[in-house]
Amino acid sequence: MSGWTLYFPYAVAFWLFVIGCFGITQSRNLIHTVLCLTVVQSSTYMLLLSVDFHAKAGAPIFGSTNPPGSASVDPILHALTLTDIVVGATVTALMLALTIQIHRRRGTIDPQRLRPMSE
Amino acid sequence: MNAATASILAPLCLAVPLMGAALLAPFGKHLPRGLSSTVAACVSVAVFGMAVALALYTYHTGMVVHWMGGWLPKHALAIGISFSIDPMGAGLAAFIALLVFAAVLYTWIAFDFVGTLFHSLLLAFLGAMCGYALTGDIFNMFVWFELMTAAAIALTAHKIEEAESIEGAINLAVTNTIAGFIVLLGIGLLYARTDALNLAQLGEIVAQRPADALVLASFGLIVAGYFVKGAVAPFHFWLDDAHAVAPTPICILFSGIMVQVALYGVARIYWTVYSGALSPQAHEIKALFVGVGIATALIGATMAYAQRHLKRLLAFSTVSHSGMFVAAIGLFGAAGAAGAALFVLAHGLIKSSLFVCAGNYLNRFRSLDEELLGGKGRSTPLNSALFLLGGVALAGMPPFAISAAKVLYDAAMKDRALFAVAIVMAFASAIDAGAVLRAGIHVTFGIGKAQITGFSPREEEPECDGPRLERTPWTMLAAPVMLLAPAIWLGTSAAFRHGVERAAHAFVDRQYYVAAVLHNVHRAVPATPAAPRTTEDLAINLSVTAAALLAAFAGLFRDHIPQMVSPVLGPPLKQLRGLHSGIFTDYVAYMMFGIAAYTVYLVVAAR
Numbered sequence: 001m002s003g004w005t006l007y008f009p010y011a012v013a014f015w016l017f018v019i020g021c022f023g024i025t026q027s028r029n030l031i032h033t034v035l036c037l038t039v040v041q042s043s044t045y046m047l048l049l050s051v052d053f054h055a056k057a058g059a060p061i062f063g064s065t066n067p068p069g070s071a072s073v074d075p076i077l078h079a080l081t082l083t084d085i086v087v088g089a090t091v092t093a094l095m096l097a098l099t100i101q102i103h104r105r106r107g108t109i110d111p112q113r114l115r116p117m118s119e
Numbered sequence: 120m121n122a123a124t125a126s127i128l129a130p131l132c133l134a135v136p137l138m139g140a141a142l143l144a145p146f147g148k149h150l151p152r153g154l155s156s157t158v159a160a161c162v163s164v165a166v167f168g169m170a171v172a173l174a175l176y177t178y179h180t181g182m183v184v185h186w187m188g189g190w191l192p193k194h195a196l197a198i199g200i201s202f203s204i205d206p207m208g209a210g211l212a213a214f215i216a217l218l219v220f221a222a223v224l225y226t227w228i229a230f231d232f233v234g235t236l237f238h239s240l241l242l243a244f245l246g247a248m249c250g251y252a253l254t255g256d257i258f259n260m261f262v263w264f265e266l267m268t269a270a271a272i273a274l275t276a277h278k279i280e281e282a283e284s285i286e287g288a289i290n291l292a293v294t295n296t297i298a299g300f301i302v303l304l305g306i307g308l309l310y311a312r313t314d315a316l317n318l319a320q321l322g323e324i325v326a327q328r329p330a331d332a333l334v335l336a337s338f339g340l341i342v343a344g345y346f347v348k349g350a351v352a353p354f355h356f357w358l359d360d361a362h363a364v365a366p367t368p369i370c371i372l373f374s375g376i377m378v379q380v381a382l383y384g385v386a387r388i389y390w391t392v393y394s395g396a397l398s399p400q401a402h403e404i405k406a407l408f409v410g411v412g413i414a415t416a417l418i419g420a421t422m423a424y425a426q427r428h429l430k431r432l433l434a435f436s437t438v439s440h441s442g443m444f445v446a447a448i449g450l451f452g453a454a455g456a457a458g459a460a461l462f463v464l465a466h467g468l469i470k471s472s473l474f475v476c477a478g479n480y481l482n483r484f485r486s487l488d489e490e491l492l493g494g495k496g497r498s499t500p501l502n503s504a505l506f507l508l509g510g511v512a513l514a515g516m517p518p519f520a521i522s523a524a525k526v527l528y529d530a531a532m533k534d535r536a537l538f539a540v541a542i543v544m545a546f547a548s549a550i551d552a553g554a555v556l557r558a559g560i561h562v563t564f565g566i567g568k569a570q571i572t573g574f575s576p577r578e579e580e581p582e583c584d585g586p587r588l589e590r591t592p593w594t595m596l597a598a599p600v601m602l603l604a605p606a607i608w609l610g611t612s613a614a615f616r617h618g619v620e621r622a623a624h625a626f627v628d629r630q631y632y633v634a635a636v637l638h639n640v641h642r643a644v645p646a647t648p649a650a651p652r653t654t655e656d657l658a659i660n661l662s663v664t665a666a667a668l669l670a671a672f673a674g675l676f677r678d679h680i681p682q683m684v685s686p687v688l689g690p691p692l693k694q695l696r697g698l699h700s701g702i703f704t705d706y707v708a709y710m711m712f713g714i715a716a717y718t719v720y721l722v723v724a725a726r
Contacts, residue, residue: 025708044303051311087265091296094272098285105282111702
């Protein structure tokens with residue numbers, strides 16, 4: 001990978017972030033909103049993993065083919081991504097629970113029709 | 120206390136509340152409320168004690184650096200995750216524990232929704248905030264903040280049968296989750312440059328060469344993300360929705376400290392990571408912080424004044440104060456940091472006592488509507504007196520005597536350009552406290568005309584069990600007294616004030632932080648001369664209080680004064696109120712605009 005392909009993953013991360021947020025602004029269904037949030041979150045995975053990428057390096061698991069000291073990608077970024085996934089799962093679960101509850105109370109999950117505290 | 124004990128206290132500050140939360144959670148409804156209240160109170164008192172001990176130790180002896188799992192730095196290279204504790208961080212943790220204790224005390228009697236699960240969430244919230252305040256690792260900060268947000272969402276929606284609460288929680292969840300991802304994107308960019316996550320290590324690497332677009336973009340993203348959580352314009356919209364519907368004990372923590380904790384993060388990250396590399400851009404960044412600070416303060420104060428719903432009014436007042444904190448932090452000096460720290464403490468105590476008093480009205484009269492409550496406050500004299508006292512305290516009246524005007528006036532003494540900023544902030548404080556006083560006076564004495572703009576459901580479900588509270592239980596009045604008393608001490612104790620000034624000098628000194636974290640060189644906070652207190656301070660605080668009272672009475676008797684303001688300000692105010700639509704889809708659109716504006720400003724204008 002060289003030239004523009006090195007920067008391509010960053011462009012994808014940017015695109016995922018923007019399109020996810022755009023989806024939220026247009027959302028007419030809270031479940032759609034939650035899914036858009038996961039799209040926004042995918043941009044963080046994309047960014048973290050592309051920071052890490054190195055064409056010549058393997059996974060940070062050392063054995064006979066790649067002895068300790070040989071080139072490997074940075075495991076810290078994988079740890080960050082995993083933590084990020086856990087955080088995202090928590091929020092997704094909470095949001096979906098709130099969606100079920102709001103459907104029980106209001107009979108709709110369209111944010112445009114919820115208009116709770118309009119000035 | 121020796122270094123080993125201090126190092127053990129560091130992880131205990133979060134282990135104790137998190138263990139408490141985990142132990143309480145499985146019991147659900149089976150544990151009597153008194154028992155779970157006792158556990159929560161004991162844990163918060165224990166955390167308070169440990170954090171105060173850490174603050175005193177770090178003040179007198181030097182920073183406490185605890186490397187989790189014993190992964191010490193090798194050749195000044197951080198490998199593990201550190202808790203890097205200075206008096207500011209430990210003091211913040213102590214303050215959080217104090218507010219949690221106030222929330223537990225307030226709900227000890229008569230709150231039917233308060234049970235084991237509530238206390239469990241409260242302790243998780245406490246543990247997360249302590250972790251955030253004490254950690255020395257930028258990714259760790261993100262994780263603690265996300266745990267705090269998750270607990271905040273659950274606590275906002277705790278009255279799950281009320282649709283308004285859930286709607287407020289959804290607004291909070293969507294905006295704050297995106298904010299978390301923005302912070303994480305910033306951290307990712309920073310890691311791409313530095314291969315480090317420890318704050319001290321990051322600062323050393325970033326300072327090696329002048330800031331380029333990548334470093335500026337990461338700073339822009341981190342600042343924008345924390346500004347969402349810190350309710351700075353144009354990201355503040357979620358706050359008034361969430362704070363107005365959250366249960367009163369939760370408002371204590373939300374308005375008292377959660378918002379300010381995010382701004383602490385901005386200050387901490389700026390001073391430890393970016394202050395070295397961004398010094399050539401310091402002027403532009405200062406302009407950004409002071410500029411958005413002014414905008415936020417004015418928007419918050421105006422919106423607060425236009426509210427009839429007491430909690431919503433107080434929530435907008437918190438937005439306005441957020442702007443003042445940002446401006447104080449944005450002065451980028453030890454004096455600004457000390458002023459902001461004292462101001463955050465005073466505001467947290469006063470604002471949470473105001474929320475508690477508003478909650479007492481709700482439980483007594485089933486309403487938070489200024490017009491509907493008009494004159495009813497007379498039958499609860501103590502609560503009304505505490506509410507009014509909170510109103511004048513918010514304006515900075517002696518002996519409370521800590522106000523934005525004062526902090527910025529001190530800065531203006533050194534830098535004439537800031538004089539106009541000090542005037543604007545004094546004006547915002549007066550309008551803001553004026554709104555609280557107007558509502559307080561109308562509710563207590565029933566004189567004048569109530570504010571009739573702003574969202575208000577008028578009749579509301581009370582938070583306490585039983586058909587109607589005939590008398591307010593003593594715990595619900597003890598909480599505001601307990602909160603206001605230390606605020607008086609804050610305003611009068613010269614020794615404490617000087618202590619905070621010294622701690623702030625250490626806080627803004629990157630080399631001091633790096634020496635302790637990476638080189639194991641611990642020094643007590645440096646001695647600095649105490650800033651003299653003059654009669655001018657008294658004059659400023661009294662004049663802001665007088666202006667606030669004037670604003671309050673101008674609102675109450677607006678029919679008797681010539682209409683000069685409303686024809687001019689009416690249409691723009693209507694536009695501004697229209698922006699607060701209550702729908703997160705709009706808020707996310709404003710956020711996109713704000714993030715783009717912040718990052719582009721930093722990358723283009725500040726280069």
